[in-house]
Amino acid sequence: MQVPLAYQIQPVDLNYIDLKNTYFKISTHPPNPELIESIHHLGLINPPLLIINEQSKISYQIIYGFNRIQSCQALGWKHLNAHVLSSDLSDFHCAVLAICNNSFYRDLNLIELSRAFHLLQTHLPETIQLHQVATWLNLPNNLKMIEKIEKIYQMPQSLQQSMLSQKISLSMALQIMTCPERDRHFFISLFNLLKISLNKQREIFTLCYEIMARDDLTIQGFTQEKEWQDIMADTCDNNQKEKKIRTYLFNRRYPKLSMQQKRFQDACHQLEVNRDITIQAPPFFEGNVYTINMPFSSSESLKEKWLSLGQLIDNPDFKDLIANSHIKNPT
Numbered sequence: 001m002q003v004p005l006a007y008q009i010q011p012v013d014l015n016y017i018d019l020k021n022t023y024f025k026i027s028t029h030p031p032n033p034e035l036i037e038s039i040h041h042l043g044l045i046n047p048p049l050l051i052i053n054e055q056s057k058i059s060y061q062i063i064y065g066f067n068r069i070q071s072c073q074a075l076g077w078k079h080l081n082a083h084v085l086s087s088d089l090s091d092f093h094c095a096v097l098a099i100c101n102n103s104f105y106r107d108l109n110l111i112e113l114s115r116a117f118h119l120l121q122t123h124l125p126e127t128i129q130l131h132q133v134a135t136w137l138n139l140p141n142n143l144k145m146i147e148k149i150e151k152i153y154q155m156p157q158s159l160q161q162s163m164l165s166q167k168i169s170l171s172m173a174l175q176i177m178t179c180p181e182r183d184r185h186f187f188i189s190l191f192n193l194l195k196i197s198l199n200k201q202r203e204i205f206t207l208c209y210e211i212m213a214r215d216d217l218t219i220q221g222f223t224q225e226k227e228w229q230d231i232m233a234d235t236c237d238n239n240q241k242e243k244k245i246r247t248y249l250f251n252r253r254y255p256k257l258s259m260q261q262k263r264f265q266d267a268c269h270q271l272e273v274n275r276d277i278t279i280q281a282p283p284f285f286e287g288n289v290y291t292i293n294m295p296f297s298s299s300e301s302l303k304e305k306w307l308s309l310g311q312l313i314d315n316p317d318f319k320d321l322i323a324n325s326h327i328k329n330p331t
Contacts, residue, residue: 007083010082012079016060018061018062024061032067044080054087099119103139117146120133169201172198182220195238200242211249271317271318280292
C-alpha cells in the first residue's frame with residue numbers, strides 16, 4: 001500500500017486552521033509545557049500536516065500535529081509552516097498518515113488504538129483487510145483483540161477516562177458495557193473510587209448482579225439500603241472500604257456460608273492451638289479435605305509445633321469441628 005503524497009511546505013495563518021475538527025486526532029495527550037518550551041526556543045522542527053478543507057477552500061483540516069499547533073497558538077504565533085495536502089487525498093490515506101505519525105514513535109494506549117481502528121474501519125477500501133493494514137501501521141493485528149479495541153470507541157467518555165488512568169481494565173470495561181446504561185455510572189464511579197485489581201472488580205461486579213437477580217433489586221434500590229450507605233459514608237481509607245464492601249456483598253450473597261465461616265473461625269480460636277498453626281476448611285465447606293498450615297524455622301520449632309499438633313488431633317472439640325463443618329447448600 002502506497003500513500004499518494006502530494007504536499008508542499010507553506011506558511012499558514014493560524015486563524016484558518018480548524019482547531020475544532022479533531023476527526024483525525026489519535027493522541028489523547030494534551031500539549032505539555034516541555035513541548036511549548038521546545039518550540040519557543042528551537043522553533044517548529046517537525047511541521048504539522050494539514051489538508052485543504054474541501055468545502056471552504058480557504059481553511060485547513062488537521063491530519064496530525066494537533067499539539068504542535070496548539071503550542072504555537074499558546075505562544076502567540078500568528079503563522080506557522082505546515083505540510084499542506086491537496087484536497088483530493090482520500091480519507092483512508094489521511095487516516096493512515098495520522099496513525100503513522102503516532103504508532104511508529106511510541107506505543108499507543110487503548111483509547112488511541114480505538115481511534116485508529118475506528119478511522120481505518122470507517123474508510124477501509126474493500127480490497128484491503130483490516131488486520132493487514134494494522135500490521136503495516138505497527139498496530140495489534142490479532143482479529144479478536146482488534147474487535148475488543150474497536151468497542152472502546154463507543155464507550156462513554158467517563159469509562160474511557162477510567163481506562164486511561166488505569167483504574168478500569170479493558171476486560172472490565174467490556175463487562176460494564178453489557179450492563180443497562182443506568183448501572184454503568186454506578187460501577188464506573190465505584191471502581192474509580194476504590195482503585196482495585198481486576199479480580200476484585202470482577203468479584204464485586206458478579207456479587208452485585210447475583211444479589212440483585214436473587215432479590216429482584218435494581219442498582220438504585222440496592223444502593224439505597226442502609227448497610228450499603230453506611231459503608232459508603234464511612235470515612236475510612238479506600239483499602240478498608242474495599243474490604244468492607246467485599247465482606248458485605250459476600251455475606252449477603254452467601255448468608256449460610258458466611259455464618260459457617262464465622263462459626264468455624266470461632267471454634268478454631270477456642271481450640272487454643274499454637275498461633276502459628278492454622279486450619280483451613282475446604283472451599284465453600286463442600287468437601288471433607290481440610291488443610292493445616294504449620295510453618296517452622298528450625299528442628300526445635302518443628303518439634304514444638306508437632307507436639308501441639310498431636311494435642312490438637314486428640315482434642316474432642318477438634319474432632320467435632322471436622323465432623324460437623326460440612327454444609328450442603330452454601331447459597
